[in-house]
Amino acid sequence: MTKVHVSLPDDAEEGLQAFIDDVDERLSSDEETCRVVQETLVDLFGDREAWERWQRGESVSPATRVRLQGYDPCNATLEAEYYAEKDDEKFKKSKYLQWLWRQFDATPMADNVDFALRFRQMLANHLFEDAGDNLRIFKGVTFSYGHNITVGDNTVIHDDVHLDDRGKLTIGDRVSISDDVHIYSHAHDVVDQTEVRNYHTTIGDDARITYAAMVNAGNHVGKNAIVGARAIVQGDVPAHHIAVGAPAKSVKVKPGFEDVAEPLDAGDERLADDREIPYDLPDNIDVFDEFGRDVGGPVQPHRTE
Template sequence: MAELTNAPTDKQARIPQPLPEAEEVYRRWLGYLDEEFTRHQAAERRAEIVRDQLFQLYLGRPHGGKLNFTLTSELPLNVLQLSLDPGNITLEAEHHPDVDQERFAASKPLLWFWIMFDRSPIGLNHWLGIRFRCMLGHHLFAKMGKGVRIDHGVELTYGYNLTIDDGVIVRQRALLDDRAAIHLGEGAVIGNYARIYTHTHDNDDYDKLIFAETTIGARARVGAHTTVLAGTKMGDGEIVGPHGTAK
Protein backbone atom coordinates (compact mmCIF):
# COMPACT_ATOMS: atom_id res chain seq x y z
CA MET A 1 0.00 0.00 0.00
CA ALA A 2 1.52 3.31 -1.09
CA GLU A 3 0.28 5.23 1.95
CA LEU A 4 2.32 3.11 4.33
CA THR A 5 5.58 3.48 2.39
CA ASN A 6 5.26 7.11 1.32
CA ALA A 7 3.72 8.85 4.30
CA PRO A 8 5.88 10.14 7.15
CA THR A 9 5.99 8.13 10.32
CA ASP A 10 4.21 9.54 13.35
CA LYS A 11 7.57 10.24 15.00
CA GLN A 12 8.76 12.18 11.92
CA ALA A 13 5.53 14.14 11.56
CA ARG A 14 5.23 14.96 15.29
CA ILE A 15 1.50 15.43 15.08
CA PRO A 16 -1.30 13.99 17.21
CA GLN A 17 -2.88 10.66 16.34
CA PRO A 18 -6.59 10.17 15.62
CA LEU A 19 -8.43 7.79 17.90
CA PRO A 20 -7.72 4.13 17.04
CA GLU A 21 -11.15 3.47 15.53
CA ALA A 22 -10.87 6.50 13.25
CA GLU A 23 -7.30 5.66 12.26
CA GLU A 24 -8.36 2.16 11.24
CA VAL A 25 -11.13 3.56 9.02
CA TYR A 26 -8.81 6.18 7.50
CA ARG A 27 -6.20 3.57 6.65
CA ARG A 28 -8.79 1.25 5.13
CA TRP A 29 -10.07 4.08 2.91
CA LEU A 30 -6.59 5.07 1.77
CA GLY A 31 -5.72 1.44 1.13
CA TYR A 32 -8.86 0.98 -0.94
CA LEU A 33 -8.11 4.07 -3.05
CA ASP A 34 -4.50 3.03 -3.54
CA GLU A 35 -5.59 -0.39 -4.80
CA GLU A 36 -8.23 1.09 -7.10
CA PHE A 37 -5.83 3.57 -8.73
CA THR A 38 -3.21 0.84 -9.06
CA ARG A 39 -5.64 -1.51 -10.80
CA HIS A 40 -7.28 1.12 -12.99
CA GLN A 41 -5.07 3.25 -15.24
CA ALA A 42 -7.72 4.35 -17.77
CA ALA A 43 -8.80 7.97 -17.40
CA GLU A 44 -12.48 7.10 -17.72
CA ARG A 45 -12.41 4.54 -14.91
CA ARG A 46 -10.35 6.80 -12.66
CA ALA A 47 -12.87 9.59 -13.26
CA GLU A 48 -15.67 7.28 -12.14
CA ILE A 49 -13.78 6.35 -8.98
CA VAL A 50 -13.17 10.01 -8.13
CA ARG A 51 -16.79 10.94 -8.90
CA ASP A 52 -18.11 8.20 -6.61
CA GLN A 53 -15.78 9.22 -3.78
CA LEU A 54 -16.61 12.92 -4.08
CA PHE A 55 -20.34 12.20 -4.04
CA GLN A 56 -19.98 10.62 -0.63
CA LEU A 57 -17.55 13.26 0.68
CA TYR A 58 -19.71 16.20 -0.40
CA LEU A 59 -23.26 14.85 -0.49
CA GLY A 60 -23.07 12.04 2.04
CA ARG A 61 -24.57 9.48 -0.32
CA PRO A 62 -23.45 7.16 -3.13
CA HIS A 63 -23.65 8.26 -6.74
CA GLY A 64 -26.68 6.96 -8.57
CA GLY A 65 -30.02 7.86 -10.02
CA LYS A 66 -31.03 10.36 -12.66
CA LEU A 67 -30.93 14.07 -12.09
CA ASN A 68 -34.11 16.09 -12.43
CA PHE A 69 -33.30 18.76 -14.99
CA THR A 70 -36.85 20.03 -15.25
CA LEU A 71 -37.10 21.86 -11.94
CA THR A 72 -35.43 25.26 -11.85
CA SER A 73 -35.27 25.02 -8.08
CA GLU A 74 -32.92 22.02 -8.36
CA LEU A 75 -30.48 23.59 -10.81
CA PRO A 76 -27.85 24.50 -8.16
CA LEU A 77 -27.90 20.92 -6.85
CA ASN A 78 -27.61 19.62 -10.41
CA VAL A 79 -24.62 21.89 -11.02
CA LEU A 80 -22.96 20.58 -7.85
CA GLN A 81 -23.58 16.93 -8.66
CA LEU A 82 -22.39 17.25 -12.25
CA SER A 83 -19.28 19.11 -11.14
CA LEU A 84 -18.22 16.28 -8.85
CA ASP A 85 -17.49 14.23 -11.98
CA PRO A 86 -14.02 15.08 -13.39
CA GLY A 87 -15.42 14.52 -16.87
CA ASN A 88 -17.67 17.56 -16.50
CA ILE A 89 -15.12 20.09 -15.32
CA THR A 90 -12.25 21.93 -16.98
CA LEU A 91 -8.97 22.92 -15.38
CA GLU A 92 -6.77 25.85 -16.29
CA ALA A 93 -3.96 23.48 -17.24
CA GLU A 94 -6.05 22.07 -20.08
CA HIS A 95 -5.84 25.41 -21.86
CA HIS A 96 -2.04 25.50 -21.92
CA PRO A 97 -0.70 24.88 -25.44
CA ASP A 98 2.16 22.77 -24.03
CA VAL A 99 -0.05 20.26 -22.23
CA ASP A 100 0.49 16.62 -23.16
CA GLN A 101 -3.14 15.71 -23.79
CA GLU A 102 -2.69 11.96 -23.33
CA ARG A 103 -0.74 12.23 -20.08
CA PHE A 104 -3.00 14.95 -18.72
CA ALA A 105 -6.12 12.88 -19.43
CA ALA A 106 -4.81 10.25 -17.02
CA SER A 107 -3.77 12.88 -14.46
CA LYS A 108 -6.92 15.01 -14.56
CA PRO A 109 -9.18 12.83 -12.36
CA LEU A 110 -6.45 12.62 -9.72
CA LEU A 111 -5.78 16.36 -9.90
CA TRP A 112 -9.50 17.05 -9.41
CA PHE A 113 -9.55 14.65 -6.45
CA TRP A 114 -6.49 16.47 -4.99
CA ILE A 115 -8.22 19.86 -5.35
CA MET A 116 -11.64 18.80 -4.11
CA PHE A 117 -10.34 16.79 -1.16
CA ASP A 118 -8.52 19.88 0.10
CA ARG A 119 -11.69 21.96 -0.28
CA SER A 120 -13.87 19.47 1.56
CA PRO A 121 -14.32 19.60 5.35
CA ILE A 122 -12.13 16.54 5.86
CA GLY A 123 -9.35 18.16 3.87
CA LEU A 124 -8.55 20.10 7.03
CA ASN A 125 -7.84 16.83 8.87
CA HIS A 126 -4.06 17.19 9.02
CA TRP A 127 -3.18 13.57 9.81
CA LEU A 128 -5.43 12.18 7.09
CA GLY A 129 -4.58 14.89 4.56
CA ILE A 130 -0.84 14.25 4.63
CA ARG A 131 -1.39 10.55 4.02
CA PHE A 132 -4.04 11.13 1.36
CA ARG A 133 -1.71 13.36 -0.68
CA CYS A 134 1.14 10.86 -0.34
CA MET A 135 -1.12 8.10 -1.60
CA LEU A 136 -2.41 10.17 -4.51
CA GLY A 137 1.06 11.47 -5.39
CA HIS A 138 2.22 7.89 -5.79
CA HIS A 139 -0.15 7.61 -8.77
CA LEU A 140 0.11 11.20 -10.00
CA PHE A 141 3.79 12.20 -9.90
CA ALA A 142 6.74 10.99 -11.96
CA LYS A 143 8.26 9.89 -8.65
CA MET A 144 7.08 9.99 -5.06
CA GLY A 145 9.66 9.23 -2.38
CA LYS A 146 9.23 7.88 1.12
CA GLY A 147 8.52 9.99 4.20
CA VAL A 148 7.16 12.90 2.14
CA ARG A 149 4.89 15.49 3.73
CA ILE A 150 2.66 17.70 1.58
CA ASP A 151 0.43 20.06 3.54
CA HIS A 152 -3.00 21.49 2.83
CA GLY A 153 -3.67 23.65 -0.24
CA VAL A 154 -0.55 22.85 -2.30
CA GLU A 155 -1.21 23.66 -5.97
CA LEU A 156 -0.05 21.59 -8.93
CA THR A 157 -0.22 22.19 -12.68
CA TYR A 158 0.15 18.81 -14.38
CA GLY A 159 1.50 16.58 -11.63
CA TYR A 160 3.22 14.18 -14.03
CA ASN A 161 6.33 16.39 -14.27
CA LEU A 162 7.06 16.24 -10.52
CA THR A 163 9.88 14.20 -9.02
CA ILE A 164 9.89 14.24 -5.22
CA ASP A 165 12.64 12.44 -3.35
CA ASP A 166 12.56 10.97 0.17
CA GLY A 167 11.83 13.20 3.14
CA VAL A 168 10.65 16.28 1.22
CA ILE A 169 8.33 18.73 3.00
CA VAL A 170 6.03 21.03 1.01
CA ARG A 171 4.19 23.41 3.29
CA GLN A 172 0.75 24.98 2.96
CA ARG A 173 -0.32 26.84 -0.17
CA ALA A 174 2.93 26.35 -2.08
CA LEU A 175 2.72 26.26 -5.90
CA LEU A 176 4.56 23.58 -7.89
CA ASP A 177 4.01 24.84 -11.44
CA ASP A 178 5.30 21.73 -13.22
CA ARG A 179 4.73 22.67 -16.84
CA ALA A 180 8.28 21.35 -17.24
CA ALA A 181 10.13 19.08 -14.82
CA ILE A 182 10.48 19.99 -11.14
CA HIS A 183 12.85 17.92 -9.02
CA LEU A 184 12.73 18.29 -5.24
CA GLY A 185 15.81 16.66 -3.75
CA GLU A 186 15.95 14.49 -0.65
CA GLY A 187 15.02 16.36 2.51
CA ALA A 188 14.24 19.64 0.74
CA VAL A 189 11.72 21.98 2.38
CA ILE A 190 9.40 24.27 0.41
CA GLY A 191 7.91 27.01 2.59
CA ASN A 192 4.36 28.31 2.88
CA TYR A 193 3.14 30.14 -0.23
CA ALA A 194 6.43 29.57 -2.09
CA ARG A 195 6.14 29.56 -5.90
CA ILE A 196 8.30 27.25 -8.01
CA TYR A 197 8.10 27.80 -11.76
CA THR A 198 9.32 26.00 -14.86
CA HIS A 199 8.21 28.49 -17.50
CA THR A 200 8.96 32.11 -18.28
CA HIS A 201 8.45 34.55 -21.15
CA ASP A 202 10.88 35.57 -23.87
CA ASN A 203 12.27 39.07 -23.29
CA ASP A 204 11.58 40.14 -26.87
CA ASP A 205 8.28 38.33 -27.37
CA TYR A 206 6.12 38.01 -24.28
CA ASP A 207 3.80 35.57 -26.03
CA LYS A 208 6.67 33.13 -26.52
CA LEU A 209 7.08 30.76 -23.59
CA ILE A 210 10.39 29.27 -22.51
CA PHE A 211 10.42 26.07 -20.47
CA ALA A 212 13.26 24.89 -18.26
CA GLU A 213 13.65 22.21 -15.58
CA THR A 214 13.83 23.55 -12.03
CA THR A 215 15.80 21.67 -9.39
CA ILE A 216 15.78 22.11 -5.62
CA GLY A 217 18.81 20.33 -4.19
CA ALA A 218 18.90 17.85 -1.33
CA ARG A 219 18.26 19.50 2.07
CA ALA A 220 17.76 22.87 0.37
CA ARG A 221 15.31 25.35 1.90
CA VAL A 222 12.93 27.60 -0.02
CA GLY A 223 11.53 30.18 2.39
CA ALA A 224 7.92 31.22 2.75
CA HIS A 225 6.59 33.46 -0.05
CA THR A 226 9.77 32.93 -2.09
CA THR A 227 9.63 32.76 -5.89
CA VAL A 228 11.93 30.28 -7.64
CA LEU A 229 12.24 31.04 -11.35
CA ALA A 230 12.26 28.56 -14.21
CA GLY A 231 15.60 26.88 -14.80
CA THR A 232 16.86 27.47 -11.26
CA LYS A 233 19.21 24.80 -9.92
CA MET A 234 19.53 25.22 -6.18
CA GLY A 235 22.48 23.35 -4.73
CA ASP A 236 22.39 20.85 -1.90
CA GLY A 237 21.77 22.61 1.41
CA GLU A 238 21.24 26.01 -0.21
CA ILE A 239 18.79 28.39 1.46
CA VAL A 240 16.80 31.15 -0.22
CA GLY A 241 14.20 33.54 1.20
CA PRO A 242 12.01 34.56 2.78
CA HIS A 243 10.72 37.09 0.30
CA GLY A 244 13.74 36.52 -1.92
CA THR A 245 13.91 35.35 -5.51
CA ALA A 246 16.13 32.43 -6.53
CA LYS A 247 17.71 32.83 -9.98
Protein backbone atom coordinates (compact mmCIF):
# COMPACT_ATOMS: atom_id res chain seq x y z
CA MET A 1 0.00 0.00 0.00
CA THR A 2 1.59 3.29 -1.10
CA LYS A 3 -1.05 5.90 -0.22
CA VAL A 4 -2.93 7.05 2.84
CA HIS A 5 -6.27 8.79 3.22
CA VAL A 6 -6.11 12.59 3.41
CA SER A 7 -8.96 14.89 4.44
CA LEU A 8 -9.43 18.65 4.57
CA PRO A 9 -10.22 20.61 7.74
CA ASP A 10 -13.95 20.63 8.49
CA ASP A 11 -14.52 24.32 7.73
CA ALA A 12 -12.67 24.10 4.39
CA GLU A 13 -14.49 20.88 3.51
CA GLU A 14 -17.87 22.45 4.18
CA GLY A 15 -17.22 25.42 1.91
CA LEU A 16 -15.68 23.41 -0.93
CA GLN A 17 -18.48 20.86 -1.00
CA ALA A 18 -21.09 23.61 -0.91
CA PHE A 19 -19.48 25.19 -3.97
CA ILE A 20 -19.41 21.88 -5.89
CA ASP A 21 -23.03 21.17 -4.98
CA ASP A 22 -24.10 24.64 -6.11
CA VAL A 23 -22.44 24.33 -9.54
CA ASP A 24 -23.78 20.78 -9.91
CA GLU A 25 -27.32 21.91 -9.12
CA ARG A 26 -27.15 24.81 -11.56
CA LEU A 27 -25.78 22.62 -14.36
CA SER A 28 -28.61 20.15 -13.72
CA SER A 29 -31.25 22.87 -13.93
CA ASP A 30 -32.81 24.66 -16.90
CA GLU A 31 -30.48 27.62 -16.42
CA GLU A 32 -28.42 28.53 -19.48
CA THR A 33 -25.12 26.63 -19.29
CA CYS A 34 -23.16 29.58 -20.69
CA ARG A 35 -24.35 31.76 -17.82
CA VAL A 36 -23.52 29.11 -15.21
CA VAL A 37 -20.01 28.69 -16.64
CA GLN A 38 -19.41 32.42 -16.89
CA GLU A 39 -20.50 33.22 -13.33
CA THR A 40 -18.59 30.25 -11.91
CA LEU A 41 -15.38 31.38 -13.60
CA VAL A 42 -15.89 35.02 -12.59
CA ASP A 43 -15.96 33.92 -8.97
CA LEU A 44 -13.14 31.35 -9.24
CA PHE A 45 -10.84 34.00 -10.75
CA GLY A 46 -11.89 36.62 -8.17
CA ASP A 47 -13.28 39.00 -10.80
CA ARG A 48 -16.75 39.60 -9.36
CA GLU A 49 -16.19 43.31 -8.65
CA ALA A 50 -14.90 44.08 -12.17
CA TRP A 51 -17.63 41.95 -13.74
CA GLU A 52 -20.37 43.82 -11.86
CA ARG A 53 -18.87 47.17 -12.91
CA TRP A 54 -18.94 46.03 -16.52
CA GLN A 55 -22.52 44.78 -16.16
CA ARG A 56 -23.56 48.21 -14.86
CA GLY A 57 -22.14 49.80 -18.01
CA GLU A 58 -19.23 51.43 -16.24
CA SER A 59 -15.89 51.87 -17.95
CA VAL A 60 -13.38 49.01 -17.89
CA SER A 61 -10.08 48.71 -19.73
CA PRO A 62 -9.99 46.82 -23.06
CA ALA A 63 -7.91 44.06 -21.45
CA THR A 64 -10.41 43.73 -18.58
CA ARG A 65 -13.29 43.54 -21.04
CA VAL A 66 -11.58 40.80 -23.06
CA ARG A 67 -10.90 38.86 -19.86
CA LEU A 68 -14.48 39.20 -18.63
CA GLN A 69 -15.92 38.25 -22.00
CA GLY A 70 -13.63 35.23 -22.07
CA TYR A 71 -15.31 33.70 -19.03
CA ASP A 72 -18.37 33.15 -21.24
CA PRO A 73 -17.85 30.04 -23.40
CA CYS A 74 -20.23 31.53 -25.97
CA ASN A 75 -17.39 33.97 -26.72
CA ALA A 76 -14.79 31.22 -27.21
CA THR A 77 -13.83 28.71 -29.89
CA LEU A 78 -12.26 25.28 -29.45
CA GLU A 79 -10.33 23.21 -31.95
CA ALA A 80 -13.08 20.58 -32.15
CA GLU A 81 -15.49 23.28 -33.28
CA TYR A 82 -13.90 23.00 -36.72
CA TYR A 83 -14.58 19.24 -37.03
CA ALA A 84 -17.15 18.95 -39.80
CA GLU A 85 -18.63 15.63 -38.68
CA LYS A 86 -19.35 16.62 -35.06
CA ASP A 87 -22.84 16.33 -33.58
CA ASP A 88 -23.74 20.01 -33.31
CA GLU A 89 -26.35 19.58 -30.59
CA LYS A 90 -24.13 17.47 -28.35
CA PHE A 91 -21.12 19.67 -28.98
CA LYS A 92 -22.96 22.84 -28.05
CA LYS A 93 -23.35 21.66 -24.45
CA SER A 94 -20.03 19.82 -24.21
CA LYS A 95 -18.15 22.89 -25.47
CA TYR A 96 -19.46 24.97 -22.57
CA LEU A 97 -18.63 22.30 -20.00
CA GLN A 98 -15.20 21.71 -21.53
CA TRP A 99 -14.51 25.45 -21.30
CA LEU A 100 -15.33 25.36 -17.59
CA TRP A 101 -13.07 22.30 -17.16
CA ARG A 102 -10.11 23.91 -18.95
CA GLN A 103 -10.42 27.28 -17.25
CA PHE A 104 -10.85 25.67 -13.83
CA ASP A 105 -7.50 23.95 -14.43
CA ALA A 106 -5.95 27.42 -14.85
CA THR A 107 -7.01 28.49 -11.35
CA PRO A 108 -4.98 27.98 -8.16
CA MET A 109 -7.77 25.72 -6.86
CA ALA A 110 -6.89 23.15 -9.54
CA ASP A 111 -3.85 22.24 -7.43
CA ASN A 112 -5.93 21.57 -4.31
CA VAL A 113 -6.08 17.87 -5.10
CA ASP A 114 -8.96 16.73 -2.89
CA PHE A 115 -11.22 19.55 -4.05
CA ALA A 116 -10.14 19.43 -7.70
CA LEU A 117 -10.71 15.69 -8.06
CA ARG A 118 -14.26 16.04 -6.79
CA PHE A 119 -14.95 19.07 -8.96
CA ARG A 120 -13.79 17.21 -12.08
CA GLN A 121 -15.84 14.15 -11.10
CA MET A 122 -18.89 16.41 -10.94
CA LEU A 123 -18.10 17.91 -14.34
CA ALA A 124 -17.46 14.46 -15.83
CA ASN A 125 -20.93 13.40 -14.69
CA HIS A 126 -22.33 16.18 -16.89
CA LEU A 127 -19.82 16.04 -19.76
CA PHE A 128 -18.99 12.38 -20.46
CA GLU A 129 -21.36 9.92 -22.08
CA ASP A 130 -20.98 7.93 -18.88
CA ALA A 131 -18.74 8.62 -15.88
CA GLY A 132 -18.16 5.96 -13.25
CA ASP A 133 -17.88 6.46 -9.51
CA ASN A 134 -14.71 7.49 -7.70
CA LEU A 135 -12.91 8.85 -10.75
CA ARG A 136 -9.58 10.54 -10.05
CA ILE A 137 -8.88 12.90 -12.93
CA PHE A 138 -5.88 15.14 -12.42
CA LYS A 139 -4.82 18.45 -13.94
CA GLY A 140 -4.45 19.23 -17.63
CA VAL A 141 -6.59 16.41 -19.06
CA THR A 142 -8.07 17.40 -22.42
CA PHE A 143 -10.65 15.94 -24.83
CA SER A 144 -11.96 16.54 -28.32
CA TYR A 145 -15.60 16.72 -27.24
CA GLY A 146 -16.04 14.82 -23.98
CA HIS A 147 -19.49 13.49 -24.85
CA ASN A 148 -18.11 10.41 -26.65
CA ILE A 149 -16.17 9.20 -23.59
CA THR A 150 -17.25 6.42 -21.25
CA VAL A 151 -15.14 5.75 -18.13
CA GLY A 152 -15.73 3.03 -15.53
CA ASP A 153 -15.43 3.06 -11.74
CA ASN A 154 -12.25 3.74 -9.74
CA THR A 155 -10.21 4.80 -12.77
CA VAL A 156 -7.27 7.20 -12.42
CA ILE A 157 -6.24 9.61 -15.19
CA HIS A 158 -3.08 11.55 -14.40
CA ASP A 159 -1.74 14.95 -15.50
CA ASP A 160 -1.70 16.19 -19.11
CA VAL A 161 -3.45 13.20 -20.68
CA HIS A 162 -5.25 13.71 -23.99
CA LEU A 163 -8.42 11.67 -24.56
CA ASP A 164 -9.40 12.06 -28.19
CA ASP A 165 -13.08 11.22 -28.57
CA ARG A 166 -13.59 12.46 -32.11
CA GLY A 167 -14.72 8.88 -32.64
CA LYS A 168 -15.61 6.98 -29.46
CA LEU A 169 -13.51 6.14 -26.42
CA THR A 170 -14.37 3.53 -23.78
CA ILE A 171 -12.20 3.12 -20.68
CA GLY A 172 -12.98 0.35 -18.20
CA ASP A 173 -12.97 0.01 -14.41
CA ARG A 174 -9.82 0.44 -12.30
CA VAL A 175 -7.73 1.64 -15.24
CA SER A 176 -4.55 3.65 -14.60
CA ILE A 177 -3.51 6.19 -17.23
CA SER A 178 -0.18 7.87 -16.49
CA ASP A 179 1.02 11.41 -17.24
CA ASP A 180 1.28 12.58 -20.86
CA VAL A 181 -0.56 9.60 -22.37
CA HIS A 182 -2.42 10.19 -25.64
CA ILE A 183 -5.33 7.95 -26.62
CA TYR A 184 -6.79 8.53 -30.08
CA SER A 185 -10.04 7.61 -31.79
CA HIS A 186 -9.45 9.30 -35.16
CA ALA A 187 -6.78 8.96 -37.85
CA HIS A 188 -5.77 10.85 -41.00
CA ASP A 189 -5.28 9.51 -44.52
CA VAL A 190 -1.59 9.28 -45.39
CA VAL A 191 -2.06 11.05 -48.75
CA ASP A 192 -4.70 13.64 -47.91
CA GLN A 193 -4.45 14.42 -44.22
CA THR A 194 -7.70 16.39 -44.34
CA GLU A 195 -9.53 13.06 -44.80
CA VAL A 196 -10.38 11.76 -41.34
CA ARG A 197 -11.73 8.41 -40.18
CA ASN A 198 -13.19 7.85 -36.73
CA TYR A 199 -12.97 4.68 -34.67
CA HIS A 200 -14.00 3.11 -31.36
CA THR A 201 -10.92 2.79 -29.12
CA THR A 202 -11.20 0.70 -25.94
CA ILE A 203 -9.14 0.21 -22.78
CA GLY A 204 -10.08 -2.90 -20.77
CA ASP A 205 -10.66 -3.21 -17.04
CA ASP A 206 -7.56 -3.06 -14.82
CA ALA A 207 -5.30 -2.02 -17.72
CA ARG A 208 -2.39 0.31 -17.12
CA ILE A 209 -1.14 2.80 -19.73
CA THR A 210 2.18 4.16 -18.50
CA TYR A 211 4.07 7.40 -19.01
CA ALA A 212 3.84 9.17 -22.40
CA ALA A 213 2.47 6.12 -24.22
CA MET A 214 0.19 6.47 -27.24
CA VAL A 215 -2.78 4.32 -28.19
CA ASN A 216 -3.72 4.83 -31.83
CA ALA A 217 -7.27 4.95 -33.11
CA GLY A 218 -9.41 1.82 -33.12
CA ASN A 219 -7.13 -0.36 -31.03
CA HIS A 220 -8.00 -2.35 -27.92
CA VAL A 221 -5.84 -2.67 -24.81
CA GLY A 222 -6.93 -5.88 -23.12
CA LYS A 223 -7.97 -6.48 -19.54
CA ASN A 224 -5.16 -6.19 -16.98
CA ALA A 225 -2.60 -5.42 -19.71
CA ILE A 226 0.28 -2.96 -19.34
CA VAL A 227 1.48 -0.58 -22.04
CA GLY A 228 5.06 0.47 -21.29
CA ALA A 229 6.40 4.02 -21.12
CA ARG A 230 6.53 5.81 -24.50
CA ALA A 231 5.13 2.76 -26.28
CA ILE A 232 2.99 3.27 -29.39
CA VAL A 233 0.03 0.91 -29.65
CA GLN A 234 -0.75 0.21 -33.31
CA GLY A 235 -2.59 -3.09 -32.81
CA ASP A 236 -4.55 -4.81 -30.05
CA VAL A 237 -2.71 -5.60 -26.80
CA PRO A 238 -3.81 -9.03 -25.49
CA ALA A 239 -5.29 -9.30 -22.00
CA HIS A 240 -2.72 -9.73 -19.18
CA HIS A 241 0.25 -8.99 -21.48
CA ILE A 242 2.97 -6.37 -21.06
CA ALA A 243 3.61 -4.52 -24.32
CA VAL A 244 6.53 -2.15 -24.91
CA GLY A 245 8.21 -0.37 -27.79
CA ALA A 246 7.22 1.43 -30.98
CA PRO A 247 5.22 -0.27 -32.31
CA ALA A 248 4.21 -1.89 -29.01
CA LYS A 249 4.78 -5.65 -28.84
CA SER A 250 4.15 -8.10 -26.00
CA VAL A 251 7.34 -9.04 -24.18
CA LYS A 252 5.78 -11.20 -21.47
CA VAL A 253 2.61 -12.20 -19.65
CA LYS A 254 2.09 -10.72 -16.20
CA PRO A 255 3.31 -13.25 -13.59
CA GLY A 256 0.49 -15.43 -12.28
CA PHE A 257 -1.78 -14.84 -15.28
CA GLU A 258 -0.24 -17.35 -17.68
CA ASP A 259 -3.27 -19.66 -17.62
CA VAL A 260 -5.80 -16.92 -18.43
CA ALA A 261 -3.81 -14.64 -20.74
CA GLU A 262 -4.89 -14.28 -24.33
CA PRO A 263 -2.53 -15.90 -26.86
CA LEU A 264 0.39 -13.77 -27.98
CA ASP A 265 -0.87 -13.53 -31.56
CA ALA A 266 -4.15 -11.98 -30.39
CA GLY A 267 -2.63 -8.56 -30.95
CA ASP A 268 -0.98 -9.24 -34.29
CA GLU A 269 -4.02 -8.70 -36.49
CA ARG A 270 -5.07 -5.11 -37.03
CA LEU A 271 -8.74 -5.01 -36.05
CA ALA A 272 -9.16 -1.23 -36.06
CA ASP A 273 -10.84 -1.25 -39.46
CA ASP A 274 -13.68 -3.32 -37.98
CA ARG A 275 -14.19 -0.58 -35.39
CA GLU A 276 -14.50 2.33 -37.80
CA ILE A 277 -17.43 4.67 -37.12
CA PRO A 278 -18.82 5.93 -40.43
CA TYR A 279 -20.27 9.40 -40.73
CA ASP A 280 -21.99 11.54 -43.35
CA LEU A 281 -21.28 15.19 -44.04
CA PRO A 282 -23.94 17.69 -45.11
CA ASP A 283 -24.05 18.44 -48.83
CA ASN A 284 -23.85 22.18 -48.24
CA ILE A 285 -20.83 22.08 -45.94
CA ASP A 286 -18.54 25.10 -46.10
CA VAL A 287 -15.17 23.36 -46.34
CA PHE A 288 -12.19 24.94 -44.61
CA ASP A 289 -8.86 23.55 -45.86
CA GLU A 290 -6.16 24.92 -43.57
CA PHE A 291 -3.39 23.57 -45.83
CA GLY A 292 -4.69 24.57 -49.26
CA ARG A 293 -2.29 22.35 -51.13
CA ASP A 294 -2.46 19.89 -54.01
CA VAL A 295 -1.84 16.37 -52.69
CA GLY A 296 -0.45 15.42 -56.08
CA GLY A 297 -2.40 12.27 -56.81
CA PRO A 298 -5.52 10.21 -56.16
CA VAL A 299 -6.49 9.59 -52.55
CA GLN A 300 -6.80 5.89 -51.80
CA PRO A 301 -9.28 4.84 -49.09
CA HIS A 302 -8.32 3.24 -45.80
CA ARG A 303 -4.66 4.23 -45.76
CA THR A 304 -4.46 5.73 -42.30
CA GLU A 305 -1.50 6.29 -40.04
